[in-house]
Structure formats: C-alpha cells, structure tokens
Amino acid sequence: MKKWSALTRRDAMASALAGSVALALSASLAGPAAAADKLKAAWVYVGPVGDFGYSYQHDQGRLAVEKALGDKVTTTFVENVPEGPDAERAIERLARDGNKLIFTTSFGFMDPTIKVAKKFPDVKFEHATGYKRADNVATFSARFYEGRYVIGQIAGKMTKTGTVGYIVSFPIPEVVSGINAFMLGAQSVNPNVKVKIIWVNSWYDPGKEADAAKVLIGQGADILTQHTDSTAALQVAQEKGILGFGQSSDMDKFAPKAQITAIVDDWSHYYIGRVKAALDGSWKAIDTWDGMKEDAVVLPPIKNVPDDVKAMAEKTAAAIKAGTLKPFGGKITKQDGSTVENLDDGAILSMNWYVKGIDDKLPQ
Amino acid sequence: MDQSALLAVLLTIVTASTPLLLAALGELVTERAGVLNLGVEGMMVMGAVAGFAVALTTGSPYLGIVAAAAAGALLAVPFGFLTLNLVANQVATGLALTLLGLGLSGLIGERFVGQPGVRLAKLHIPGLSDIPFVGPLFFGQDILVYLSIVLAVLVSWVVFRTRAGLILRAVGDNHASAHALGYSVVRVRWMAVLFGGALAGLGGGYLSLAYTPQWIENMTAGRGWIALALVVFSSWLPSRLVIGAYLFGAVTILGFFVQGLGVGVPAQLLSSLPYIVTIAALVVISTRRGKARADTPACLGQPFVPDR
Numbered sequence: 001m002k003k004w005s006a007l008t009r010r011d012a013m014a015s016a017l018a019g020s021v022a023l024a025l026s027a028s029l030a031g032p033a034a035a036a037d038k039l040k041a042a043w044v045y046v047g048p049v050g051d052f053g054y055s056y057q058h059d060q061g062r063l064a065v066e067k068a069l070g071d072k073v074t075t076t077f078v079e080n081v082p083e084g085p086d087a088e089r090a091i092e093r094l095a096r097d098g099n100k101l102i103f104t105t106s107f108g109f110m111d112p113t114i115k116v117a118k119k120f121p122d123v124k125f126e127h128a129t130g131y132k133r134a135d136n137v138a139t140f141s142a143r144f145y146e147g148r149y150v151i152g153q154i155a156g157k158m159t160k161t162g163t164v165g166y167i168v169s170f171p172i173p174e175v176v177s178g179i180n181a182f183m184l185g186a187q188s189v190n191p192n193v194k195v196k197i198i199w200v201n202s203w204y205d206p207g208k209e210a211d212a213a214k215v216l217i218g219q220g221a222d223i224l225t226q227h228t229d230s231t232a233a234l235q236v237a238q239e240k241g242i243l244g245f246g247q248s249s250d251m252d253k254f255a256p257k258a259q260i261t262a263i264v265d266d267w268s269h270y271y272i273g274r275v276k277a278a279l280d281g282s283w284k285a286i287d288t289w290d291g292m293k294e295d296a297v298v299l300p301p302i303k304n305v306p307d308d309v310k311a312m313a314e315k316t317a318a319a320i321k322a323g324t325l326k327p328f329g330g331k332i333t334k335q336d337g338s339t340v341e342n343l344d345d346g347a348i349l350s351m352n353w354y355v356k357g358i359d360d361k362l363p364q
Numbered sequence: 365m366d367q368s369a370l371l372a373v374l375l376t377i378v379t380a381s382t383p384l385l386l387a388a389l390g391e392l393v394t395e396r397a398g399v400l401n402l403g404v405e406g407m408m409v410m411g412a413v414a415g416f417a418v419a420l421t422t423g424s425p426y427l428g429i430v431a432a433a434a435a436g437a438l439l440a441v442p443f444g445f446l447t448l449n450l451v452a453n454q455v456a457t458g459l460a461l462t463l464l465g466l467g468l469s470g471l472i473g474e475r476f477v478g479q480p481g482v483r484l485a486k487l488h489i490p491g492l493s494d495i496p497f498v499g500p501l502f503f504g505q506d507i508l509v510y511l512s513i514v515l516a517v518l519v520s521w522v523v524f525r526t527r528a529g530l531i532l533r534a535v536g537d538n539h540a541s542a543h544a545l546g547y548s549v550v551r552v553r554w555m556a557v558l559f560g561g562a563l564a565g566l567g568g569g570y571l572s573l574a575y576t577p578q579w580i581e582n583m584t585a586g587r588g589w590i591a592l593a594l595v596v597f598s599s600w601l602p603s604r605l606v607i608g609a610y611l612f613g614a615v616t617i618l619g620f621f622v623q624g625l626g627v628g629v630p631a632q633l634l635s636s637l638p639y640i641v642t643i644a645a646l647v648v649i650s651t652r653r654g655k656a657r658a659d660t661p662a663c664l665g666q667p668f669v670p671d672r
Contacts, residue, residue: 050473198623208616219369360626
C-alpha cells in the first residue's frame with residue numbers, strides 16, 4: 001500500500017513536471033508569436049525624463065505613441081545615458097531585448113548607433129540631430145532655428161537696454177544656427193541690438209546656467225534666452241524681473257511672469273508616423289527635418305508682452321509656417337564681412353560661422 | 365566694469381562657492397579622521413532632494429535645511445557601517461554611495477520634479493543691508509552663506525585648538541597609537557563620517573533651496589567631486605579651503621563674465637580655467653614636500669581593525 005502510494009506520488013510529480021515543461025514551452029512559443037504582432041520600440045535619452053526640457057519632450061513623444069498605437073506597440077526607454085562609448089552598451093542591450101525600432105535622441109549617440117546598427121541589420125534605428133545614416137539608420141531633427149527667429153524678433157522689440165543675453169551649451173551647428181537665426185530675427189526689428197553669449201559647456205547644469213544668467217543680467221542684458229536644457233535661466237529672469245524664453249518645453253509654470261513663449265519640440269507626430277511606417281512595412285532610412293509647418297517646433301501662446309509685439313510675432317510665425325519667410329533666406333552678412341545667399345539645408349546643418357553683429361568669437 | 369556689473373559678479377561668486385565650501389568642509393573633517401569618503405556627490409544630491417521636499421511640503425526653508433543635513437548624514441550611515449564596522453574598502457564603498465545617492469534621490473524626487481520651490485530668504489538688516497554695494501554683499505546674503513563661513517572658522521578652531529580636534533587628528537594620523545591610548549577609533553571616525561555627511565547634505569540643500577530653488581535629477585552636476593578635489597587643494601586646512609572654494613567659484617564666474625564681454629577668449633579655455641588653477645595650486649603646494657606630507661592625514665583611507 002505504502003509503495004503504491006509512493007509510486008502514485010512520483011507519477012503525479014512526473015506528470016506535473018511534464019505539464020509545467022509543456023506550459024513553459026508553450027509560453028516561450030507563444031511569446032514571440034505575441035511579440036510579432038506587437039512591435040517593440042525603444043527610446044534612449046541623454047538626460048532624465050524629468051528634466052522638463054529636451055529629454056522630457058522626447059518622452060512626451062513616446063507617450064503619444066503609446067496613446068495612439070498602444071494596442072500595436074510596446075515601448076520602453078533608457079534615460080541618463082551618457083554620450084559616447086557607454087551609449088553603445090545601452091543601445092545594444094535594447095536591440096538584444098528584441099526591440100525592432102530604436103530611437104537614439106542625442107547628437108552624441110551618432111557613432112554608437114551606427115555601430116550597433118551594423119550588428120543588428122533587422123533592427124531599425126532612428127538617430128536625432130545627427131548626419132550619419134545607414135540602410136537601417138534614419139535620421140531626424142527639427143528646425144529649431146525657425147522658432148529662434150521668432151523669439152529673436154520679440155527680443156529685439158522688447159529689449160530696452162539693447163542687450164540680449166544668450167546662454168549656450170556646445171558649438172555644434174544646431175546651436176550656432178539657433179544663435180544666428182535669433183540674431184537675424186532681432187536685427188530685423190532692431191538693427192543695433194547686441195547679443196551677449198556665454199558658453200557653459202554643458203547641456204544640463206542648473207547651477208552654471210543660473211550663474212551665467214546672473215552675470216549676463218549684471219552686464220546689462222534685459223532679455224534672456226538659452227540653448228541649455230534646464231529651467232534655471234528662466235527662473236533667474238523671473239527673480240530679477242526681466243523676460244525670457246523657454247527651451248525645449250513650455251516652462252511657463254516655472255516662471256509665469258518671465259516666460260514670453262518657448263521653443264517646444266513636439267516629436268509626437270514624427271514618432272507616431274515612424275512607428276506606423278515600421279508597422280506597415282513602409283519604413284525607410286530617410287532624413288527628416290520638420291519645422292513649424294509640421295508642428296515639430298511649436299510656440300506656446302505669447303504673453304507678458306504688449307499686443308503689437310504679440311501680433312508681430314504671430315505674423316512672423318505664420319509666415320514661416322506658410323513658407324513665405326525663411327530665416328536663412330535672402331542675403332546674409334557673416335561676421336567676417338563676406339555674404340551668403342539663400343542657404344540650403346546642407347549649409348544650415350553644417351553652420352560654423354556667426355552672422356554680423358554678434359559680439360563673440362565662435363569656439364572652433 | 366561698472367558698479368552694478370561688479371556687484372552681480374561678486375554676488376554670483378558667493379552663491380557659486382558656498383555649496384562647494386559646505387560639502388568640502390565636511391569631507392575635510394572626515395578625512396582628518398583618516399576616512400576617505402568618495403560619496404560626497406551622492407550625499408549632496410540626497411541633501412538637495414530632501415531639503416527641497418521638506419521645504420515644499422512644510423513651506424519652511426529652514427526645516428528644509430535641517431532635512432538636507434539629516435538626509436546627508438543618513439546616507440553616510442551605510443558607508444560608516446560598511447567601512448568602519450565591516451572594514452570594507454573605502455574607495456569602492458564611497459563610489460557605490462554616490463551611485464546610490466543619485467539613484468535614490470531620483471526615485472524620491474520623482475514627484476517633486478517641475479514644482480516651483482521655496483526660496484531661502486536673504487537676510488535683511490534695516491540700514492546695513494541698504495548700504496549701496498557693501499550692504500547686499502556683506503549683510504544681504506542668506507543664512508547658509510554665513511553658516512558656511514562660521515562653520516569654517518569653527519572647524520578650524522576645533523581641529524587645531526581643542527582636545528577633541530587633537531583626538532580627531534590622532535585617529536587620522538596614527539590610528540594604532542590612538543587606539544593604544546584608549547580612544548575608540550571607530551567611534552571617532554563614525555562621528556566624523558556623520559558630520560561629513562551632514563555638511564555634504566547642507567551643500568546639496570543650498571543648491572535646491574537657495575542657488576536654483578527647484579528639484580531636478582542630478583542637479584549637483586559633479587559639485588561633490590569638485591569638493592573632494594578642494595579638500596586636497598586645501599591640504600586639509602579649513603582656512604585654505606575657504607580660499608580654495610571662493611577661488612574656484614571666482615574663476616568660474618569670471619570666465620562667464622569675460623565671455624559676456626565678448627573679448628574673444630576661447631570659451632573652452634575659460635571653462636577649463638578653474639581646473640587649471642586647481643592643478644597649478646596643487647603643483648605649488650606639493651613642491652613644498654615636507655609641509656604637504658605633514659598635512660596629509662597619515663592613515664587616510666586605511667581600514668582599522670582594533671584587536672590586531
């Protein structure tokens with residue numbers, strides 16, 4: 001009797017084991033099958049998603065994808081990935097995890113993205129703000145400079161001291177074209193306007209950005225703008241009772257009395273479009289450069305300025321959207337006195353010179 | 365340079381130097397006891413998030429200051445336990461502490477991101493603070509600026525003029541002898557580690573309460589590492605630490621100022637200036653060999669096992 005029961009127990013255990021193996025097998029078989037109709041997409045950010053600036057906006061784009069296509073796609077993200085060789089590991093990890101569409105969202109991820117893309121030919125990669133492409137690597141960016149032309153015009157109209165402070169990160173073409181567009185916008189309404197520039201050599205150091213803002217105000221700047229990612233400069237502007245602009249995201253709630261408007265990066269249309277393309281098989285390794293017309297660069301409602309300034313800025317924005325006004329159209333005088341005309345996208349994307357009137361030497 | 369520009373520069377130098385001075389002062393005491401804690405950055409950032417969170421929820425920046433110091437000291441507890449009681453490697457534990465602090469602060473601070481903070485008020489003494497130029501500079505700072513200077517004087521006095529300081533230095537210079545004389549090396553080091561944590565927390569709290577009143581992940585942006593370098597720069601002397609912290613702040617801000625003038629000095633050179641000055645000062649200090657060696661705590665970084 002005892003022996004019998006032991007046998008049954010062993011039998012029972014064996015069948016249970018077999019059952020669980022079968023279950024595990026079926027699970028592992030069902031896994032890829034389920035994943036095949038649900039695309040796995042991943043995002044790599046250079047900063048924290050909570051920076052309320054650049055990385056935050058990319059993550060808003062990712063969330064928009066989830067909202068629009070949540071039944072067909074699962075998304076993940078990695079934040080705070082340092083630019084350079086470390087990024088390669090993070091990107092490769094995502095590719096190994098079965099992600100089929102990977103967005104790498106900072107300029108410094110360019111070479112790591114290309115490297116990983118070679119190892120994973122069946123994974124699609126999208127790199128932001130870079131210029132290297134491959135069969136499975138597309139690039140995308142936004143025409144931030146269009147927004148900078150508009151805010152430059154507002155700054156040119158609003159400054160009483162005739163001096164505008166501009167806090168910048170690194171001398172890459174995106175930043176330089178932003179400075180130039182801002183200056184051209186300011187000069188279009190105020191030929192004698194001066195722009196003071198401080199490079200803080202960091203995308204994200206609230207303390208340094210605030211220091212630079214205070215120094216600029218001390219030197220007579222009464223409007224601030226920045227091409228760095230934190231809200232610090234705008235908060236200093238509010239504290240000192242002057243005006244400024246938000247960068248990357250709408251920073252109104254940090255400085256409601258100081259922010260006139262902001263240059264908001266809206267990636268949601270682009271991301272949704274690209275994920276759709278990956279789903280229906282029409283995805284290609286192309287270069288996309290959307291601007292205000294495609295709502296990739298958005299200016300939140302203009303405030304804290306008189307109505308005529310607001311109307312002027314809205315008119316300019318509408319003209320840029322319609323394509324009748326091109327910030328780098330027409331004749332442009334460089335800092336060294338030479339002139340160029342009607343710059344094409346290639347010239348804007350490789351810009352390494354200042355327009356006339358900027359009181360700074362471009363770090364090379 | 366007109367007066368208002370000069371005043372703006374000087375005021376900015378004070379606020380840029382204060383967090384460095386606070387954090388470095390704590391580390392100086394820790395290292396005087398012979399413990400090398402590389403977790404300053406982690407303790408600072410914990411102080412920043414705790415200070416911000418408490419100030420925002422209670423509405424009092426002063427409670428925020430207390431919370432910042434407490435959070436820094438609290439993060440120093442696992443470091444003390446691992447390195448002092450379990451005799452773990454101080455360098456590795458300190459580095460881990462930085463990573464822990466950065467990660468933990470991000471987690472805790474998640475719901476505070478993007479909320480406008482409570483600003484620590486600047487002192488206002490009727491009459492004195494209204495004196496042009498001198499008033500805002502000397503009588504119109506916030507309380508932590510004065511506290512950092514008072515603490516520097518106090519630390520200098522305690523370390524070099526009191527019995528407690530003598531014991532602290534004995535533990536840092538020769539823990540075996542201190543032990544033989546009957547002092548509890550581990551207890552003295554525990555107190556030094558906690559003090560270091562509290563001051564690093566204060567330095568972080570200064571960032572989120574006075575410098576840029578907001579919480580953002582990783583807002584210390586490497587200041588803990590600069591504080592560590594300043595301690596070596598000061599050759600473990602509080603008076604020299606004050607000079608070092610203000611020199612570092614001054615060179616950084618003057619770099620911005622020169623850029624704003626548009627005189628065409630390369631920006632990269634200007635941003636590397638504070639580090640070049642630090643290296644130059646280190647070279648000058650280390651050429652006076654005997655003196656430099658005498659100042660360095662001889663047991664710095666060495667673990668202590670009592671009954672050997």
